[in-house]
Amino acid sequence: MKLIQLFTFILAGLILTACANGPKISYGDATAVETTTMGFGSTDLQTIAAKLVDGLISFPPIVQMTSARRPVVFVDKIKNKTTEHIDTESITDTIQTKLLQSGKFRFVDMTAVKAVQEQMQFQMDSGMVDPTKAAAFGKQTGAEFMLYGNMSSIVKRGSGAQDVYYKFTLKLVNLESGIMEWAGEKEIRKSGEKSFMSL
């Protein structure tokens, strides 16, 4: 009888230990260098954004222009000409956030136009909002500049080795005059051993 009790006790202990040992999960540094595969990764995104923002805010004519005022910019899509699926909006989001936080530029968000329109329609037409406090139509500021660009890659595979080259180009164009005020480029080269699953 005692033996059965002891056995049950040990078994219960083992089950409890098993419950406590869940999957091994840990938090890492989001800014750490990531080299899991040859594909486009977080380090590439962060270095592209950092380099281009540094380039834009330290370009002499831009420094002069932004010393007295904060120009309004609209961000167009970045064309992804690489063979990979890359969320280019995520890159432009990071660039836009950094530029906004630098205090040098202001942005109009074209991704929120529909939601803004719906909210304004509600304020105007629903009869629930005080007309004197409703946001009026036709008062928004137009963007002075457009930020857009391209992302391309060259992938080469040899026997046992592969090389990936990324080029990200960002341009700032004056919407009224059509003059390109600034352009910046960031190149990234990654080399590694060829593996069946990568890219």
Next chain:
Amino acid sequence: MRTAMLRAAMLAGISVAMVGCAVNETATVNVREDGTTEQILESNSGVLSSSLSIADTKTGFVGNMLKAQVSIKNDSRSDLSFQYKFKWLDQSGFEVAIDGSPWTPLAITPYESKTVQGVAPNPTVKSFKILVQD
């Protein structure tokens, strides 16, 4: 006896691996009110501290933003691959835009020195730190 030696070897291996991941060189550069700079170099006993050195630091302003330039020299006979990162601090020493700048990989050939540059994330930045790790 043999098990004890094996354990000691494993411990040594683990400690070497831990040192290998540590931050090896740090340079803190403070810009004083009159524009002069004060540089504080710190290094721990990591692998890089004997083979890498922060040769020169320069600061300037682009508009009202602090611009930093650091020359890193490879003093060894072999190629070195490492990572660097800028940390930006305001006048009171508070870090500005935490995790704003990423660890950036860099490779230097023997006895070569490379220059890295960074622009502060906003005008409140008055000093910076550069961290180097392998």
